[in-house]
Amino acid sequence: MKIADLPKNEKERLKTLFSYGILDTEHEKAFDDLTILASEICECPIAMISLVDAKRQWYKSRIGVDIDCTSRDVAFCAHAILQDEIFEVRDTMLDERFADNPLVTNSPHIRFYAGAPLKSPSGLNIGTICVASDRPKTLSSKQSKSLLTLATSVMSQLELKLQSTKLILANSYKESFLSNISHDVRTPLNAIIGLSDLLTKNVELAAQFPAVTENLSQIDLSGKQMLKTLNALLEVGKIDAGVLNLEITHSDPSDYIKFVVNNLMIKANEKSIKVDVQIANDIPKTVAIDEAKFGCVLSNIINNAIKFSHSNSKVIVSASVLNETLILKVVDSGIGIQTEKIPYLFNQFAQITGQSQNNEGSGLGLSITKGLVELMHGHIDVQSKNKVGTTVTVSLPYKNVPTPSSSNIQTKNIPDTTNILVVEDNKVNQMVIAALLGAIPVQFKIVGTGEEAVTFGTNADFDLVLMDIHLPGISGIEATRRLRANKVKIPILALTADVYRSSREKALFDSFLTKPIALDQLVDAISQNLLIQATT
Known part of the structure; x- marks a missing residue:
């Protein structure tokens, strides 16, 4: 028996093999199907996808044999990876390299072997797809070509897995x-x-x-x-x-549009631009929509209209409805956009500024706008003429909801006996939350660790907990789990500066507040959760 020589590029070959992360992984249908094809095409009872590492050949897929690997010293594939074409042994008993090989003299009693090398894009052979039989055999030209094609398919699958993992x-x-x-x-x-x-x-x-x-x-x-x-x-x-989700709230679209416009009036006034808001009479008083993303879309579009409009001009913001779809239209008479540049408007970091030299900004606004509109299952359209002006139309579906009656309890009606536990380790943030709560007629206690949160939250009489997520020791998430395990049923509101929390973590809390937190936002969250608590 002859042991195969090591390839001259063995170190690089092994490095390439290991980079695929395929060794000792579970069987996969994509590879098994290729193995079956090799067996059927070559008319052999044994077929394998074999990967040759430093000391063994390991089978990613196999039929006709019961073992997952063999020593590299006895591996036919160790010889096959030294070739660029099919390595074929028509009768092992007549080949002095294999006649006394344990795989020939013992099970599976190989008399015929053919292997096509698995060649990486860098030209390194990391293994083979091979067939074997207990009888002497010769592959036809068609079978040889097919086996080489299957080797290419195996490498395509390995490359696909590698890119997917990356x-x-x-x-x-x-x-x-x-x-x-x-x-x-x-x-x-x-x-x-x-x-x-x-x-x-x-x-x-x-x-x-x-x-x-x-x-x-x-x-x-x-x-x-x-x-x-x-x-x-x-x-x-x-x-x-792909981690941005819709957070539907009940919103008055007319009021919210006016609110967004008012926030942009300082910039409009600086250029003496009049912003004319035209809202149709049939717009519902209350709709179910993601108000924050709706506001971001509208703000980006109006901001661009103001930015690229001439001084002493007008921007028209109109809103109407059609078949439970909110139609927003922003029209300006500014510098406009060349027709051929419109398709590039929504590319990230693109700054399409017509004839203007005003390139301030990150170039992210319209890319974000399009992404948000599509997330809300809407559509955005831009019509523009260079030096004439631009019209941006956004169509957003919404759901009607009943208009709240005047008898509803005021959201900011927080009893002055309310006792709040604040869990926050950052000293500056402690000062901020203390100042915010000091503007509300409530009592509160601040602690700095998750362990303290569990102790005080379990044993003291609090009406609500404001829980920071990032804490020394146990996290705010773990502290909340322990409070719930201790049968603490009061509202627990998460405070975090991290907008990338998973939906599973959000499900632990009654509300999720992202820093920076405005006073109105904090008051609304506290009052709403206390109201829910009182009615359950």
């Missing part, structure tokens, strides 16, 4: 990176926006120190602008990663 890993790294960015940047923004917002609303401070209040307003505005940029980047990441 994509999954890349998405995992991407989501982890964006999750960390979300948390690490939102945490300081929570302090900047939260405290500056509270201070700018302080009437006594504004009266006594108007210049300070003006500076605080600029800090607040800058923080919110930074948050918008961060949100834009995160929205792109979430859309690409």
Whole structure:
């Protein structure tokens, strides 16, 4: 018996083999089907997809044999990987290299073998697809060509698995990176926006120190602008990663459109642009829609219209309904877009600015807008003429919901006896949440660890818990699980600067608040959860 020589490129060959991550994995139908084809085409009872590592040949797929691997020293495939074409042994008993091979003298008593090398794109043979029989045999020309074709198919399957694995890993790294960015940047923004917002609303401070209040307003505005940029980047990441979900709420579309427009009026006024809002009379008072994403879509489109309009011009924002579809239309008479450039508008980081040199911005707005519209099962259309103007039309389906009656309890009616447990380890965030809760007539206690949360939440009389997710020791998620295991039934609201939490984690909590948290948002969340608790 002759042991096969090692390939000259053995080190590189093994590195390539290991890169596929295929060794010692479960059987897969795609490979088994190719093995069956090899057996049938070559008319052999034994067929295998064999991968040759440093000491053995391992079978990813096999028929006609009961073992998963053999020593490389006795492997026919160790000889086959030294070839670029079919390696064929027509009668092992007549070949001194194999006549006394244990695989010949013992089960499975191989008398015939043919193997086609599995050649990687870099030209390295990592194994074979092979056939064998207990009788002497010769492959026909057609069978030989077919076996080589099957070898190519095996490598295609291996490449497909490799790319799929890389994509999954890349998405995992991407989501982890964006999750960390979300948390690490939102945490300081929570302090900047939260405290500056509270201070700018302080009437006594504004009266006594108007210049300070003006500076605080600029800090607040800058923080919110930074948050918008961060949100834009995160929205792109979430859309690409497939982790962005709809969060349907009951919204008054007319009021919300006016709210979005009002938020953009400072920029419009700077250019003396009139924004004319035209809302049809038949728009429902309340609809079921993802208000936040709806607002982001509308804000991006109106912002672009203002940005690329001439001074002293007009932007028309209209809204109408058709067959439970909200039709939003934004028309400007600005610089317009060349027809051939319109298809590229929605590419990430594209900045199509017509004849303007105003390229400020990240180029993410319209890419995000299109992604959000499609997520909401809607459609966006752009019509434009260079130097004439642009019309953007968005169609969004919605569901009618009954208009709330005036007898409903006010959402901000929080009893002054309410006692809240706050779980937050960050000292600055503790100061922010204390300032926010100080503006509400409630009592509260702040603790800094998940262990303390479990102790106080289980043994003290609280009406609601505000639970940070990232904590030293046990996380806010684990603390919540333990509180629920201890039969604590009060509302637990998650506080996090990470927008990439999974739906399974969100299901643990009664509400999920993303930092930075505005006072109105906090008040609404507390009042709604207390109301639900009182009625159950």
